[in-house]
Amino acid sequence: MEIKGFNIAKKMLYSDTPVPDIFINQYASQMDSDYFKVYIYCLFLDKYNKPINENAIACGLNMSIEKVKDAFVFFLENGLAALDKKIYVLTDIKDKEVQKYIENKQDTKKAKWKMTKEQEMVIRAINNEFFQGVMGISWYSDIGTWFEKYKFDADVMYQLFHICHERNALSNNSYISKVAEDWYSRNIKTDLDLQSYLKSRSKVSQISERISKKLRLYRNLTEYEEKIVEKWIMDYGYDFDVIDLALQNTAKITNPNINYFDKIISDWYKKNLKDVKSIQDMLEAEGLKKQKDKPEDTKADAAKKPQQMDNFAQRQYDKEFLESLYEEL
Numbered sequence: 001m002e003i004k005g006f007n008i009a010k011k012m013l014y015s016d017t018p019v020p021d022i023f024i025n026q027y028a029s030q031m032d033s034d035y036f037k038v039y040i041y042c043l044f045l046d047k048y049n050k051p052i053n054e055n056a057i058a059c060g061l062n063m064s065i066e067k068v069k070d071a072f073v074f075f076l077e078n079g080l081a082a083l084d085k086k087i088y089v090l091t092d093i094k095d096k097e098v099q100k101y102i103e104n105k106q107d108t109k110k111a112k113w114k115m116t117k118e119q120e121m122v123i124r125a126i127n128n129e130f131f132q133g134v135m136g137i138s139w140y141s142d143i144g145t146w147f148e149k150y151k152f153d154a155d156v157m158y159q160l161f162h163i164c165h166e167r168n169a170l171s172n173n174s175y176i177s178k179v180a181e182d183w184y185s186r187n188i189k190t191d192l193d194l195q196s197y198l199k200s201r202s203k204v205s206q207i208s209e210r211i212s213k214k215l216r217l218y219r220n221l222t223e224y225e226e227k228i229v230e231k232w233i234m235d236y237g238y239d240f241d242v243i244d245l246a247l248q249n250t251a252k253i254t255n256p257n258i259n260y261f262d263k264i265i266s267d268w269y270k271k272n273l274k275d276v277k278s279i280q281d282m283l284e285a286e287g288l289k290k291q292k293d294k295p296e297d298t299k300a301d302a303a304k305k306p307q308q309m310d311n312f313a314q315r316q317y318d319k320e321f322l323e324s325l326y327e328e329l
Helices: 006-014 021-026 033-047 054-061 065-077 093-111 117-130 137-150 154-166 173-185 191-214 223-235 240-252 258-270 276-292 296-304 319-324
Strands: 081-084 087-090
Touching: 021 093, 021 137, 033 054, 033 065, 033 087, 054 065, 065 081, 093 137, 117 137, 117 154, 137 154, 137 173, 154 173, 154 191, 191 223, 191 240, 223 240, 223 258, 240 258, 240 276
Parallel strands: none
Antiparallel strands: 081 087
16 A cells, blocks of 8 residues: 655755755855745755645744745845746745856857956956955956946955945845946045045044934934935035034924924035024024014013013011011011
8 A cells, every 4th residue: 555645755865956056055154043944945845846835834934824925025025036816936046046157158248348357356356355255257347347338447346245245234235236327426546535535434424423423313324314315415515513503403392303304404414504694694694684583572571671670579678667667576
């Protein structure tokens, strides 16, 4: 008598589930340890042509259904899986990377761009320094694209990976791409451009910390809030003394926030006010104008208003009353 499933069980005794090196190299470091388990189990089910669904995986791994759902959200967002009629299908990430490599090669040929020896050397240095000599193939095409698109010097490209490495973000390709795009938008091409920008960024971080303390936020500014502070410093050219002048308006609102001060500071910038003195002169002039623009009858009423001392009716005492105070002494 043959027991159903016995052949599969026997097969498992002698078989292995292969894990693509590209997955280990480019995705494993980005994910939660439970997501890693889910992905390996998906490979296992896929190998035996079993349907991949959340309930089956939750039971097989003794894991909560919510955790499995979170894992699949990650897989879908990062192109590791696709959803077909409520059934999850694993993406062939090897084929995906090959296609990407071919497309980048074709784009490079169309642009008629050829890598220089200096660029080849810096790619080799990036591979050895940050990837232990096993950098994924997609990185080569991405770096080549950034060299062509952003016109970075070799030193700038190396610093891009060095800085992202310090931020523990080398596993996130999209993050590095965003940093590269941000540098390009700021016209950074040479090492001198980059050092100037990094100096300004350091200033932004220091001032952001001072703003947080001034407003008693008891936290670091969010990325969105720091972007606003960066605008005040790097685009408007203001130092902390100007920003501090705006922060003095905290008494005017219950819950002070960066957007409130952004309106004030942006208004000063639009009025071409460049320093504390010019802003104070403007505020003083506005104060005098408001006083001057008050209606005349309001000023007259204020002038006629008796002082509190004048309103007090002093009691009158006659001579007999005053002498009676001393009769008993």
